[in-house]
Amino acid sequence: MPIQIDLGNSSYKAKAQKIERKGPILGIDLGTTNSLVSAPVAPSGKVEVLADVHGQKIIPSVVCLDSTGKISSVGEDAKKQKGSNHSNVLFSVKRLMGRSLKDLESERHEIPYELEDDELGSQVRIRVSERSISPVEVSAEILKALKAQAVQALGEDCNQAIITVPAYFDDAQRSATKAAGRLAGLNVLRVINEPTAAALAYGWSNENPGTVAIFDLGGGTFDVSILKIESNTFEVLSTSGDTHLGGDDFDRAISAWAEVKIPQDHALRKLSPQQLKAKLLVEAERVKIELSDKTHSTFILSVGEDESREDNSASIELPIDRDLAEKLWLALMTRALDCCMRAIDDAKLESSDIQDVLLVGGSTRIPYVKAKVSEFFGKEANDSLNPDEVVSLGAALQGEILSGRGEDRLLMDVVPLSLGIETVGGAVSKLIHRNSTLPVEAREMYTNHAPEQNAFDLHILQGERELAKDNRSLAKFKLRGLTPAPAGYHRIEVLFRIDANGILNVRAKDLRSGKEHEIEVRPSFGISDDELMNMLESAYENAEEDMSQRQLVDLKVEAEGVVRAATLTIENVKEKVSYEELAEFKARLIDLKNAVNANSWKQLREALDEIEACGKDIAELQMNTAISSALKDKDANKVE
Amino acid sequence: MKIETPKHFSVLGCAPFWSLSLDDEKHLKAHFLSLTRKYHPDLLDLDCSDKTREEYESKSSELNSAYLKIKDPFERCDYILSEVERQNPENFSLKTKVELPLELSMNYFELQEALEDGSNSPAVRAELASFSEKLQAIANEESMKLAKALSRLQTKLDIQTSASESGSWPLKVDDLTHIAGIRGLQKYIDRILIDIRKFQ
Numbered sequence: 001m002p003i004q005i006d007l008g009n010s011s012y013k014a015k016a017q018k019i020e021r022k023g024p025i026l027g028i029d030l031g032t033t034n035s036l037v038s039a040p041v042a043p044s045g046k047v048e049v050l051a052d053v054h055g056q057k058i059i060p061s062v063v064c065l066d067s068t069g070k071i072s073s074v075g076e077d078a079k080k081q082k083g084s085n086h087s088n089v090l091f092s093v094k095r096l097m098g099r100s101l102k103d104l105e106s107e108r109h110e111i112p113y114e115l116e117d118d119e120l121g122s123q124v125r126i127r128v129s130e131r132s133i134s135p136v137e138v139s140a141e142i143l144k145a146l147k148a149q150a151v152q153a154l155g156e157d158c159n160q161a162i163i164t165v166p167a168y169f170d171d172a173q174r175s176a177t178k179a180a181g182r183l184a185g186l187n188v189l190r191v192i193n194e195p196t197a198a199a200l201a202y203g204w205s206n207e208n209p210g211t212v213a214i215f216d217l218g219g220g221t222f223d224v225s226i227l228k229i230e231s232n233t234f235e236v237l238s239t240s241g242d243t244h245l246g247g248d249d250f251d252r253a254i255s256a257w258a259e260v261k262i263p264q265d266h267a268l269r270k271l272s273p274q275q276l277k278a279k280l281l282v283e284a285e286r287v288k289i290e291l292s293d294k295t296h297s298t299f300i301l302s303v304g305e306d307e308s309r310e311d312n313s314a315s316i317e318l319p320i321d322r323d324l325a326e327k328l329w330l331a332l333m334t335r336a337l338d339c340c341m342r343a344i345d346d347a348k349l350e351s352s353d354i355q356d357v358l359l360v361g362g363s364t365r366i367p368y369v370k371a372k373v374s375e376f377f378g379k380e381a382n383d384s385l386n387p388d389e390v391v392s393l394g395a396a397l398q399g400e401i402l403s404g405r406g407e408d409r410l411l412m413d414v415v416p417l418s419l420g421i422e423t424v425g426g427a428v429s430k431l432i433h434r435n436s437t438l439p440v441e442a443r444e445m446y447t448n449h450a451p452e453q454n455a456f457d458l459h460i461l462q463g464e465r466e467l468a469k470d471n472r473s474l475a476k477f478k479l480r481g482l483t484p485a486p487a488g489y490h491r492i493e494v495l496f497r498i499d500a501n502g503i504l505n506v507r508a509k510d511l512r513s514g515k516e517h518e519i520e521v522r523p524s525f526g527i528s529d530d531e532l533m534n535m536l537e538s539a540y541e542n543a544e545e546d547m548s549q550r551q552l553v554d555l556k557v558e559a560e561g562v563v564r565a566a567t568l569t570i571e572n573v574k575e576k577v578s579y580e581e582l583a584e585f586k587a588r589l590i591d592l593k594n595a596v597n598a599n600s601w602k603q604l605r606e607a608l609d610e611i612e613a614c615g616k617d618i619a620e621l622q623m624n625t626a627i628s629s630a631l632k633d634k635d636a637n638k639v640e
Numbered sequence: 641m642k643i644e645t646p647k648h649f650s651v652l653g654c655a656p657f658w659s660l661s662l663d664d665e666k667h668l669k670a671h672f673l674s675l676t677r678k679y680h681p682d683l684l685d686l687d688c689s690d691k692t693r694e695e696y697e698s699k700s701s702e703l704n705s706a707y708l709k710i711k712d713p714f715e716r717c718d719y720i721l722s723e724v725e726r727q728n729p730e731n732f733s734l735k736t737k738v739e740l741p742l743e744l745s746m747n748y749f750e751l752q753e754a755l756e757d758g759s760n761s762p763a764v765r766a767e768l769a770s771f772s773e774k775l776q777a778i779a780n781e782e783s784m785k786l787a788k789a790l791s792r793l794q795t796k797l798d799i800q801t802s803a804s805e806s807g808s809w810p811l812k813v814d815d816l817t818h819i820a821g822i823r824g825l826q827k828y829i830d831r832i833l834i835d836i837r838k839f840q
Contacts, residue, residue, distance in 0.1 A: 021686065189686070233673060401682055410680055436708055439681070441701040497701055500681060 023158025025189060025403055026150050027197070027396025030139060030163050030177065032094040032220030032246060034058045034362065036389060037146040038396035039154060045405070047396040049389045050153040058388065059149065061219075062091045063141045069131030074145045082282060088128055092248055095220050096124050096135040097180075098172035103472075107244060110252060112277050123176070136180045143184035161186040162395045162402075166221035167193035168241030168416050170462050171474050171504050178501070189402055191501045194218070195225035196236055196413050197394030198360040202385060203229040204397055204409070210355040211237075213343070215373050215381065216391075217336065218361035220246035224340045226347040226354070234411045238346035238435045240339040241416070245332060247288070247363035253328040254284035258299050258318055267303050267314045287320060292365050296321045326368045333372050340376060346435050357381045362388055413438050415498050422459035422468040431496055434464065441497040446479075448490045454482045458494065460504070478558075479508050552601045559596050559604055563589065566611065573618055581618065588614045641731050642808045646723040648706035650807070665711065672707045679703060714823070717790065721820050724811065732813055738824040741778075747771055748832065755836075768836055779829045786822045789815070 027038040027047070036057055038049045051057045056076070064078035065071060065088045072088075073081070081089045090113065096104065101117045101124055108115070114127035118134065125132040143163075151157055163186075165177050174191050181188035195214035203209050209229045216223040223241035227234060259280055262268050268276060283301055290297040302315030344351055357377045364370060364387050373381045400406050414435045420428040421444070431442035446456060457478050463471030482490055491511040498504050566589050574582055588611040595607035654671065677683070679699040684692065710716040725734045740748065751771055754764050793815055 403686055404683075408677075410677060410682065412676065412680075433708075437704045439697050439701040440704045440708070441698075442705070497697075499697065 021160050021187065023151075023154065023156050023160065025396065025399030026147070026158055026161040026186075027392050027394065027399055028143065028146055028161050028163045028181075029194070029197075029392035029395060030094065030142065030146075030165075030180075031061055031391075032092050032218055032248065033061055034219065034388065035061050035142050035146055036392040037150045038389075038392040039150055039158070040396065040400065040405075041154065047393055047400065049392060050150050052149050052152065059142065059145050060091075061094065061142050062089060063093075063138050064089050065128050065131075065133070067129055069128050069133070071141055074141050082278070090126060090128070090133075090138050092220055093126070093135040093138045095244065095248075096126070097139065098170070098174070098176035099124055099135075112274050112281070122172075136176050136183060139177070139180035140183035143180055143186060147184060147186060159185060159187050160189055160399075162190045162192055162399050163188055164194045164197050164391050164395045165191050166216075166218070166241060166243055167195050167223040167225055167239040168221065168243050169502075170243075170417055170472055171502070172472070173243070174501060174503050178503070190398060191503075192395055192398050192411075193223070193225065193236075193239065193413055193416075193502070194221075194391045195223045195239065195360060196227070196234070196411065197392075197398065198358060198385070198390045199225065199227045199229065199234055199236075199394065200397045200409075200411060201390045201394035202358055203227075203234060211349065211353055212356045212358060213340070213354045213377065214358050214360055215336075215340070215364065216241075216360040217363040217369060218246050219363070220244070220248050222246055222336050222339065222361075224336075224343045226343050226349065232407070232409045234409070235437075236412060236414045236435075237349070238343045239414055239416050240343040240346070242335055242339060245335055246361075247285075249332050250288055250329055250363060250366065251281055251284040253332065254287055254299070254320070254325065255280040257320075257324075257328055258284065258301070258316075261318050262301075262316055266316065268301060268316065271303065288325070288366070291320070291322055291325050292367060322368070329366075329368060333369065336369075337372065337376050340373075351377050354379075358385060359383045360385065360387050360390055413500070413502070415440060415502055417462045417472075418464055419474075419496065419498065419504065420461050420463075420471070422461060426468045428461055428463075428466060428468050428471060432498060436498075438502060439497060439499050441495060444494050444496070446490075446492040446494060447488050448482055448485065450487050451484050453487075454484070455479060458506075460496070460506070474504060475506070477506060477508075482510075485512075552599065552604070555601060555604050555608070556596060559592060559608055562608065562611065563592060563596065566592075566615065569615070569618060577618055585611075585614055585618055641724075641728055641813055642810050643724050643727045644808050646720060648709045648719065651702045651706040652710070654710075665713070668707075668711060672703065672711075675703055676700065713790075714826075717786070717819065717823060721816065721823065724816055732816055734820055734824075736817065736821045736824045738821075738828045740825075740828070744771075744774060744778075747774075751836070772833060772836060775829050775833060779826055779833075782822050782826050782829075786819065786826070789819050789822065793819070 024039045029036045029038075036049055036059070038047055040046065041048045041050075049057050059075040060079040062075065062078040062082065063071060064073045064081045067088070072078075078089060079091075082091065095107075095111075096115070100122050101108075101115060104111070104115065104124060115124045116127055116132060117123075118125050123134060123136070125134050126138070143161075147158070147161075161181060163177055163181050165174055169177070177191055178188045195216045198214050198216060199212065202212070202214075206229070208231070211226065211228050214223070214225045214227065216225075221241065221243050222245040223239065225239040226237045228237055229235075255277075259276075268279075271279070279301060283299055287297045287299050297320055299318040299320055300315065340351075344354070354377055357373060357379060359370060359373065359381050364373075364381075364383065370381055370383060397406075398411060401409055401411060414437055415432060416434060418430050418434045419432040419442075420430040423429045431444065432440055446458075448454075448456070455478055457476060459468065459476050460474040461468055461471040462474050465471050479492060479494075482492075489512065493509045493511055495507045495509070496504065497507075566585070570582065570586065570589070577585075588607070592604075592607040592611050595604045598604070652668075652672065652675065654668065679696050681693055681696040681700055684696055709719055721734055724732050739745070747767075748771065751764070751767060754767075793811075796815075797809060797811075
């Protein structure tokens with residue numbers, strides 16, 4: 001989604017929203033499978049995990065909708081519907097946070113519900129009966145349930161929270177998580193990395209633990225972080241991970257093995273693929289858990305819910321032992337250990353420098369995982385912490401630091417992925433390297449390359465790959481409103497800062513113009529600030545329409561400029577290019593004109609992209625004509 | 641030649657040069673941590689103004705960026721050199737001629753030819769190993785030279801304390817050219833080592 005910054009006026013000042021702070025700061029572990037909430041509890045003020053009236057601490061991250069698409073239950077009640085009422089039960093939505101259909105391409109077959117892109121193509125929505133719901137909204141429901149549990153347990157209203165995210169979450173995923181918090185009526189003071197939170201809980205009352213590794217294998221994500229904990233300073237040295245590696249994948253490995261064992265003519269094959277998948281996964285999880293205590297288990301699947309039925313043809317039984325399961329899991333474990341290797345390298349350490357290895361996340365209960373981690377680090381992994389609770393406890397402890405009760409403790413975290421900008425030819429110039437301590441900033445200077453150039457584009461990327469297209473696109477900014485001036489006159493300083501949440505802020509400043517105007521934009525992904533506010537105020541559908549309206553207006557302005565420039569170019573180059581090329585270009589121009597009138601953001605974006613691609617050669621021919629600046633002013637704008 | 645104290649050094653308020661010893665790195669780190677404790681936004685009152693928060697966040701980012709840039713002694717050295725070049729392009733250039741000892745150059749040339757022909761015989765591989773050892777030895781020698789040159793420079797600057805207080809560093813072009821030459825050779829060797837590692 002291109003964000004436009006007008007250098008002429010500061011219309012895009014970030015909206016600072018201040019909500020009155022109420023109650024203690026909650027520490028929320030918003031997990032793929034399970035969620036928990038912690039807070040300091042009176043009278044001692046000691047941080048504890050909060051339970052419901054039945055003493056139940058865990059809220060499964062599951063939301064169930066009724067046939068009309070309304071939320072019918074959240075947590076344990078919703079989880080009970082899993083397997084039977086499969087299409088209306090939403091689980092593991094954390095995997096979809098801040099993700100578009102394109103991002104999820106490779107794993108789409110694993111997701112047992114229907115997905116579609118939102119209007120902007122930046123965030124998937126889940127199709128449920130007649131309605132579609134965004135992962136942010138689903139997560140907000142889980143957060144509301146956690147908040148309610150906290151209010152009930154603490155006996156007072158509270159609206160401030162620290163929410164944990166996998167360390168390896170990128171900007172879009174973090175922003176989506178923050179948005180979910182706001183949607184649930186929470187003032188999200190910070191999103192904090194899960195392994196770091198665990199380290200806080202571990203080192204809080206531990207004098208000098210030294211250099212430790214946190215191995216955090218949750219339901220859907222994996223992180224490893226190396227920290228140095230010394231004299232009240234928790235310093236993250238490096239972090240690595242995989243946002244698509246977790247207990248779910250261990251289930252899937254078993255489920256995939258079982259699926260091929262079902263004969264083609266078996267009654268189970270008559271189920272719809274999605275029904276079968278849901279059933280396989282539920283049983284796979286049961287088998288996985290059983291294998292943590294026993295060495296042998298049996299994978300049992302039947303067509304109907306009625307277990308007493310003596311119809312063997314409608315069910316299967318597959319024996320499975322630990323050896324077999326470990327073979328199925330080998331590839332997953334290798335991926336996790338590769339990440340560990342990289343984290344140690346990035347910290348410029350050897351595995352023998354690590355003094356303690358902490359196991360975090362429910363999936364570290366698997367004996368095979370523990371054994372492999374111990375083997376890798378050459379020491380018995382530490383499983384003394386409650387792997388489910390430690391993350392939310394750590395988040396609440398960060399709340400203690402922020403509220404001034406941290407007794408001089410300080411946490412210094414790092415950015416998990418490098419931040420860069422697209423340069424000429426689709427390469428990436430890195431501005432901020434991964435594992436830089438937060439907050440961190442980089443400044444770049446830009447100038448105009450032609451007198452008539454009045455705007456330029458910045459394409460910000462996150463990732464480690466060399467080419468722009470292989471990295472995650474964070475935002476496209478258009479800086480516009482430059483006054484005509486000789487080439488090289490303007491001095492636009494762009495400041496990129498990653499805040500303590502790991503979220504990017506960008507500002508542009510025209511150093512040449514007499515008065516300094518500073519523009520601050522907090523790019524949000526999946527959901528914009530405006531959209532969120534509308535969602536809070538009124539019906540969701542309206543908000544989205546407004547949002548796309550604004551986007552559409554902006555895009556129309558851009559398109560009209562391109563139409564003018566392209567018309568001019570056709571005049572200028574018609575003698576110099578082949579008839580076919582010109583005809584093709586003209587055809588694209590007609591498409592674009594039609595799209596301007598069609599009022600569809602998507603159609604317009606496509607038409608613009610097409611004319612841009614098609615006009616590239618022509619524009620190169622006429623480097624100095626208007627089209628080159630109007631179409632592709634993002635090339636070669638950087639001042640060395 | 642005088643250069644203005646480069647930004648990252650003025651942010652950290654630190655002496656310009658350090659030897660390559662690790663003790664100094666610890667010293668720098670302790671200094672960085674004490675400044676971080678002073679300016680980290682997490683230690684602010686939650687009800688402080690947006691302006692104060694912004695100031696702390698900005699200061700803290702500057703500190704982190706500065707420390708990141710100069711914590712490694714080699715990167716620190718390169719940063720100083722690039723600042724001198726930026727401030728005094730007419731007096732100082734980083735473009736120095738880099739040469740390997742003649743014997744090694746020949747050696748490298750022959751190896752390249754052999755590798756480009758796709759040769760992977762044990763003889764070539766042994767040659768490759770001995771060649772990288774020799775390179776490594778030179779790199780180590782250069783590191784010693786660099787450490788000496790930097791500590792000499794540091795002593796000179798320390799004597800002129802009044803000068804460093806005025807926000808600028810008095811430096812001699814010859815000293816810097818000598819250091820730039822060492823760094824140039826080290827980087828050249830690093831590149832070759834990375835190159836031939838592909839074949840090993």
